[in-house]
Amino acid sequence: MFDGASVELRKAVFKASEDVFNLPLETKLSTKSDKLIYKGYLTIPTMPLYEGMGFYGVDSPEVVDELTHKLWPQGNITFSKNVQSFVEKLIELNVKVRAMTMESFGLEKYIEEHLNSAKNHLQLIKYKGVDNDNTEGNLGFEPHIDRQFLTILCQNDVVDGLKIKTKDGEEWIKAKPSQDSSFLVIAGASLHLLLNGGVFPPLHRVVITGKKDRYVAGLFLPPKEGLIINAPEEIVDDEHPRLYKPFDFQAYLKFTNTNTKGRDLSSLKTYCAL
Ligand SMILES: O=C(O)CCC(=O)C(=O)O
Numbered sequence: 001m002f003d004g005a006s007v008e009l010r011k012a013v014f015k016a017s018e019d020v021f022n023l024p025l026e027t028k029l030s031t032k033s034d035k036l037i038y039k040g041y042l043t044i045p046t047m048p049l050y051e052g053m054g055f056y057g058v059d060s061p062e063v064v065d066e067l068t069h070k071l072w073p074q075g076n077i078t079f080s081k082n083v084q085s086f087v088e089k090l091i092e093l094n095v096k097v098r099a100m101t102m103e104s105f106g107l108e109k110y111i112e113e114h115l116n117s118a119k120n121h122l123q124l125i126k127y128k129g130v131d132n133d134n135t136e137g138n139l140g141f142e143p144h145i146d147r148q149f150l151t152i153l154c155q156n157d158v159v160d161g162l163k164i165k166t167k168d169g170e171e172w173i174k175a176k177p178s179q180d181s182s183f184l185v186i187a188g189a190s191l192h193l194l195l196n197g198g199v200f201p202p203l204h205r206v207v208i209t210g211k212k213d214r215y216v217a218g219l220f221l222p223p224k225e226g227l228i229i230n231a232p233e234e235i236v237d238d239e240h241p242r243l244y245k246p247f248d249f250q251a252y253l254k255f256t257n258t259n260t261k262g263r264d265l266s267s268l269k270t271y272c273a274l
């Protein structure tokens with residue numbers, strides 16, 4: 001699925017991403033939407049090195065075209081074509097991973113329904129490199145679990161920074177892609193809930209150490225608006241009792257947005273465990 005041509009495509013997307021973040025601030029701000037925080041330009045006051053550009057519903061060419069037009073009113077066909085082709089590859093990978101995951105839990109009959117229950121969201125991310133010798137590194141992204149079903153990340157080859165907490169909570173390990181064609185797949189809270197705790201959503205954070213800017217492209221799979229997540233009966237029994245109340249993603253988003261420190265597994269449990 002990811003051949004030489006895809007590696008080229010990926011390079012083109014990171015080049016495109018540089019172009020996006022190099023645009024004047026007013027242009028980037030013109031894409032900001034107050035309806036959904038993750039549509040358009042995103043900065044987060046507590047994470048000064050981070051800038052994001054979100055394409056919510058990215059599988060629809062209109063979404064990419066509309067945002068491209070705001071960024072380059074004179075047009076930029078190369079940008080929208082590269083983003084669309086790249087997203088197609090990421091979506092293919094996401095479908096495979098989610099179908100295989102459902103299969104491994106014996107939930108074949110829910111695959112279709114599950115695949116249709118998510119939106120495709122592309123987030124281009126830039127972390128500004130730092131010019132200081134803080135050996136601990138500088139905060140790029142606060143520790144958190146992802147809230148969606150699944151996250152697929154790829155980064156520009158030269159700069160690492162993503163760290164993942166081991167399941168026992170003992171240490172942070174570096175998530176280092178093995179080669180420039182690799183992707184990192186992270187399970188999020190919504191998949192954890194759907195599978196009654198069967199997959200683990202890891203705590204992760206980003207630490208920036210060098211002068212080089214770090215670019216990441218991530219496909220996020222948030223549940224569609226209105227979906228209520230509840231683990232299927234087939235995976236609930238005396239040995240695996242139901243762990244969570246029916247879960248409304250939008251309400252959880254609101255809860256975690258007003259409480260940024262609450263994005264870990266224990267606060268998810270406080271929020272909706274039975
Ligand atoms: O920058 C990264 O590698 C991870 C970003 C991330 O964790 C997120 O956007 O949720």
Ligand SMILES: [Fe+2]
Binds near residue numbers: 146204
């Ligand atoms: Fe994350």
